[in-house]
Amino acid sequence: METAMPELSRDPLQFPETIVSDRSMAENLTGNWRSLRPVIDAARCTGCLICWKFCPEACVKLTDKVPLIDLAYCKGCGICVRECPPKAMSQQGEAGL
Amino acid sequence: MKKVLMGNHAAAMGAMLAKVDVVSAYPITPQTQVVEFLAEQKAKGAFAGQYLKVESEHSAMAELLGAATAGARCFTATSSQGLAYMHELLHWVAGARLPVVMVDVNRALAAPWNLWTDQSDSLSQRDTGWMQFYCSTNQEVLDTVIMAYRIAEEVHLPAMVVLDGFTLSHTYEPVDIPDAERVDAFLPRYAPSQILDTKTPLSFGALAQPKEYFRLRRRMAADMKRAEDVIMTVGRDFGESFGRRYGLFDAYRCDDADAILVTSGAVGCTAKAAVDALREKGYAAGNLRLRVFRPFPADALAAFVRPGIPLAVIDRDYSPGGTGIWFEEIKAALYSREVRPPVYGFIAGLGGGDITSELLQEAWLKTLSGRAAEAEASWVEDAR
Amino acid sequence: MTEGNGRVPTDIVKRAIKPSVPSSELMTPGHLACQGCAATLSMRYALKGLGSETVLVIPACCWTVLAGPAPRSAVGVPLLHAPFAAAAATACGVKAGLRARGDQTTQVVAWAGDGGTFDIGLQSLSGAAERNEDIIYVCYDNEAYMNTGIQRSGGTPAHAWTMTTPGSSGSDLPKKDLDAILRAHHIPYMATATVAYPEDMVRKFSKARQIKGFRFIHILSPCPPGWKTEPDQTVRLSRLAVQTGLFMVYEVEQGKMRLSVPVPKRKPVGEYLAGQGRFKNFTPADVEAVQKSVDESWARLADEKA
Known part of the structure; x- marks a missing residue:
């Protein structure tokens, strides 16, 4: 039996006692959950930061200019689009991009 | 002090x-x-x-x-x-x-x-x-x-x-x-x-x-x-x-015993008195008081028991549908061993009833004579 | 990193507007929350207010999952996962353990859902509150057992649909008045908050960390899958809950209540209820009943003030 399962023949005292989290979930890219992509119309953006403030993914980055949406994480919830005061944002289907 | x-x-x-x-x-x-x-x-x-x-x-x-x-x-x-x-x-x-x-x-x-x-x-x-x-x-x-x-x-x-x-x-x-x-x-x-x-x-x-x-x-x-x-x-x-040494269990007059009481907790002290009383009557009694239940000292117990010397396990506990818990553990620990003495179980003193020296002596005598049922533990009560 | 539309404008060179909440982020992206989850927004704002000298204690709730499996975590502060019924007690223990190490300043925050607060964790919560333990207890209330797939909790509003209150009339039980229970414990600080008002929420967490003793913050946390709403509605619904008067945003310090977001003219509750799938079976009479209960609670508040 043990030859069929080599891991079991290891000294079990080499296995960890506990498993703690010391790495970041930022390693987990969630951009592929997205079906709708938020797009900012720079001409209409007033830099009000509402999109940054209301992002549940914390993936809108502050810049001196138009905010940057980190598409590696954006799940496409659309809150930023819905809340944008000057209506400078829209959603585009990922399939068409 | x-x-x-x-x-x-x-x-x-x-x-x-x-x-x-x-x-x-x-x-x-x-x-x-x-x-x-x-x-x-x-x-x-x-x-x-x-x-x-x-x-x-x-x-x-x-x-x-x-x-x-x-x-x-x-x-x-x-x-x-x-x-x-x-x-x-x-x-x-x-x-x-x-x-x-x-x-x-x-x-x-x-x-x-x-x-x-x-x-x-x-x-x-x-x-x-x-x-x-x-x-x-x-x-x-x-x-x-x-x-x-x-x-x-x-x-x-x-x-x-x-x-x-x-x-x-x-x-x-x-x-x-x-x-x-x-x-x-x-x-x-x-x-x-x-x-x-x-x-x-x-x-x-x-x-x-x-x-x-x-x-x-x-x-x-x-x-x-x-x-x-x-x-x-x-x-x-x-x-x-x-100056006080402790191990997995505490054996009392077991070396030449013909049958051994197996106890735990305060009953272990009463059992010493029962062993002394039986010895006075000419019986070679011993008591093994287990100190550790988890980890269950199966190897130490297997090394301790001797062929043909039966154990009388006293349980002040009960697993409904099963039997005495120490009794089950001890049988499980010895089942696959070469030396596998008879093991008898006694359920006693549930809910705080006295487990007296007399009761323990009776259990020991039943064990020595092989009159205790082996498959399941006997329920024993103090006669008073 | 990709910009929204790829074009860099030249006319907005310097941003005139400063962020209205701290820009430091202790919650990471990559967490496992559903799209539009207010529980993540709540955590994001809470940590902005609390800062890094914080330990989180999280009982069974959505955050158990969305913080990520080992060996990863979506928060940049220590986190102890705890049994469902024991958030408050575990947090008290962490505080004692830190004290034993000579650490008097780190804030210990129990972070629980409505199930872990209104229901299974209430005994432990009440005990810690009554003993005025030096912890912050947060309930992010999404009004049902969402992590297990939308079952009714003591936080579920009357007649809302859940998996365990099916049928056209939903749950026939009203939402438990948890805030009144907490107020009866006479704790130094309690507040309500919701994600449409981030500045208010951040301020309350920063304030809470300055106060000694038991602090309680109740957050209304819209849940798109559980409320049967579109993910982009989260902030809008949170705002409507306040503007219709259904959810009062206030704080209570030393027994004194103060509205943090006054609502001089309340919108009709129908605006909040409409569009939420969990209320889709509401009849005009149901809506009227909700309106009546909201009007009554505001009238009571006015009486108390008078």
């Missing part, structure tokens, strides 16, 4: 000498004096640790989960329903590999209400991952609490120190209280490597995948096994420091 102490105060004294950082407890008869004593010592300034009062045993153990993960040495005490109510947390603390030490003062479980000693409360926590030590004197209670911290902190498993309700908890006996400085030398400060610390933000207890979970439990099994050696080493060291 010798003092006459009740078992509950001996337990509390052990926790004080172990310089526990955090005590969190909820009252239940017959455990109350353990925590009352600590509260009193705290009020007097004689106990430097924190004494936390909570609204339930579930919360008591949850607080210790938090405090131990933050790096504190932790203590609590409970009984019966309280221990049952803690059950979820017992699994949790063991799985988190936290060396919490708890005193359980044995008391039967309801319904119906009953206040008296019965090991069903502690034994039904068998599969939680806690080590379990059963004591037979108040001295042993105090000593075992101190030893339990060293063992628990070495193998990273929690430990339950068990004493009989009223029979030990409320009975006064002379107890030698070890010198605090020597206890400090015996028991170094608790210094875990991974704790809740904002400088190194770690998260504890997050979801583990089946493969990881399996390996964690495999490691726990290996540490439980390793604990048998650690218990022996620590018991020997304790003997060198304080």
Whole structure:
């Protein structure tokens, strides 16, 4: 039996006692959950930061200019689009991009 | 220094000498004096640790989960329903590999209400991952609490120190209280490597995948096994420091015995008297008092028994639908061994009934003559 | 990193507007929350207010999952996962353990859902509140057991649909008045908050960390899958809950209540209820009943003030 399962023949005292989290979930890219992509119309953006403030993914980055949406994480919830005061944002289907 | 102490105060004294950082407890008869004593010592300034009062045993153990993960040495005490109510947390603390030490003062479980000693409360926590030590004197209670911290902190498993309700908890006996400085030398400060610390933000207890979970439990099994050696080493060291040596079990006049009583807890003392009485009548009786239930000392027990010398296992507990719990464990431990003596079981003293010397002698005689049923334990009652 | 539309404008060179909440982030992206989850927004704002000298204690709830499996975590502060019924007690224990190490300043925050607060964790919560333990207890209330797949909790509003209150009339039980229970514990600080008002929420967490003793913060946390709403509606619904008067945003310090977001003219509750799938079976009479209960609670508030 043990030859069929080599891991079991290891000294079990080499296995960890506990498993703690010391790495970041930022390693987990969630951009592929997205079906709708938020797009900012720079001409209409007033830099009000509402999109940054209301992002549940914390993936809108502050810049001196138009905010940057980190598409590696954006799940496409659309809150930023819905809340944008000057209506400078829209959603585009990922399939068409 | 010798003092006459009740078992509950001996337990509390052990926790004080172990310089526990955090005590969190909820009252239940017959455990109350353990925590009352600590509260009193705290009020007097004689106990430097924190004494936390909570609204339930579930919360008591949850607080210790938090405090131990933050790096504190932790203590609590409970009984019966309280221990049952803690059950979820017992699994949790063991799985988190936290060396919490708890005193359980044995008391039967309801319904119906009953206040008296019965090991069903502690034994039904068998599969939680806690080590379990059963004591037979108040001295042993105090000593075992101190030893339990060293063992628990070495193998990273929690430990339950068990004493009989009223029979030990409320009975006064002379107890030698070890010198605090020597206890400090015996028991170094608790210094875990991974704790809740904002400088190194770690998260504890997050979801583990089946493969990881399996390996964690495999490691726990290996540490439980390793604990048998650690218990022996620590018991020997304790003997060198304080003159009282402890092991996995305590054998009394077993060398030439024709049959051996197997007992635990305070019954182990009565059993010595029963053995002496039987010896006076010309019978070669012996008593093996088991001190450790988890890890179950199967190898040590197998090495101890002799061919054809039957065991009379006394259980002050019962697994409904099964039989006596010590009886089942002992049979399971010996089944696959070369030397496999007859094992007889006796269920006695449930709900605090007396397990007298006479009753034990009768069990021993039945065992010697092979009159005890082997398949299941006999229910025996004191004739009075 | 990709910009929204790839074009860099030249006319907005310097941003005139400063962020209205701290720009430091202690919650990471990559967490496992559903799209539009207010529980993540709540955590994001809470940590902005609390800062890094914080330990989180999280019982069974959505955050158990969305913080990520080992060996990863979505928060940059220590986190202890705890049994469902024991968030408050575990947090008290952490505080004691830190104290034993000489750490008097780190804030310990129990972070629980409505199930872990209104229901299974209430005993432990009440005990810690009554003893005025030095912790912050947060309930992010999404009004049902969402992590297990939308079952009714004591936080579920009357007649809302859940998996365990199926049928056209939903749950026939009202939402438990948890805030009144907490107020009866006479704790130094309690507050309500919701994600449409981030500045208010951040301020309350910063304020809470300055106060000693038991602090309680109740957050209304819209849940798109559980409320049967589109993910982009989260902030809008949170705002409507306040503007209709259904959810009062206030704080209570030393027994004194003060509205943090006054609502001089309340919108009709129908605006909040409409569009939520969990209320789709509401009849005009149901809506009227909700309106009546909201009007009554505001009238009571006015009476108390008078």
